[in-house]
Amino acid sequence: MKSAVKPINPGMKSLDFLIGKWNTSGEIVASEGNASSKFNGTDSYEWILDGHYILHQVDVIINNEKVEAFEIIGDYDPGTKRYKMRSFDNHGTFTEMEGYLDEMNTFHILGDKMRAQLSVIDKNTMSAHWENSKDNQKWAPWMDLKLSK
Numbered sequence: 001m002k003s004a005v006k007p008i009n010p011g012m013k014s015l016d017f018l019i020g021k022w023n024t025s026g027e028i029v030a031s032e033g034n035a036s037s038k039f040n041g042t043d044s045y046e047w048i049l050d051g052h053y054i055l056h057q058v059d060v061i062i063n064n065e066k067v068e069a070f071e072i073i074g075d076y077d078p079g080t081k082r083y084k085m086r087s088f089d090n091h092g093t094f095t096e097m098e099g100y101l102d103e104m105n106t107f108h109i110l111g112d113k114m115r116a117q118l119s120v121i122d123k124n125t126m127s128a129h130w131e132n133s134k135d136n137q138k139w140a141p142w143m144d145l146k147l148s149k
Contacts, residue, residue, distance in 0.1 A: 008051045011076035014101055015054060015083070017120055018045040018073075024060060026128075026145030037063050043147055058089075066090070073099065085109065115139065124149040 021044040030036040041060030048055045053074035060067050068090040075084035085097040097111035107118040116130040125148050132142040 009076050011078055011081070011083075012051065012054070012074065015073065015107075017105075017123075017126075018054060018056075018107075019047065020045060020149055022126070022147035022149060024058075024145055024147050026143055028062065028143040029141045031140065031142075039063075039067075039145075041067075056087075085111075112136070114142070 021042060023040075024043045025040040026038070028037040028039065039060045039062040041058070043059075044057045046055050047053075053072050056069075056071035056073060058067065058069040058071070069087055070089075071085060071087040073083055073085050076082075077084075081100055083099040085099055087093075087095040087097070095111055095114075097109050097114075099107055099109045101107055105120060109116040109118065113133045113136055114130065115133075116128050118126055118128045120126050125146070128145045128147070130142040130144070131139040133139050
């Protein structure tokens with residue numbers, strides 16, 4: 001579902017590929033005595049507030065538990081070519097991240113002790129690889145997911 005709103009900021013327009021409702025499936029990698037966990041649900045992205053921001057909504061089931069999150073993507077900085085990202089979930093967690101597109105149009109997401117690469121496979125398919133860290137130095141696989149329309 002494409003929103004009727006179009007982005008005003010040319011830097012935000014670069015994220016138009018995200019817009020729509022996506023079926024999401026993936027797996028959280030086993031770590032430190034925890035078994036791997038498969039998940040599925042939906043992610044949706046829509047332009048909000050006259051195209052200055054994108055609202056990202058997550059609704060997935062992990063180990064029979066519903067996980068919901070809202071994320072606001074915006075505040076594009078043309079100097080650094082980075083996007084501010086703020087996420088809130090149904091566990092009361094608030095996370096701040098930054099994102100940027102590289103020359104291959106891979107969207108990189110960077111946060112405290114987490115990072116991801118979101119790659120477009122075609123107009124109806126994306127994949128993401130997340131890693132986490134205890135010290136922002138050594139990185140380990142965290143989860144992999146596929147999004148499809």
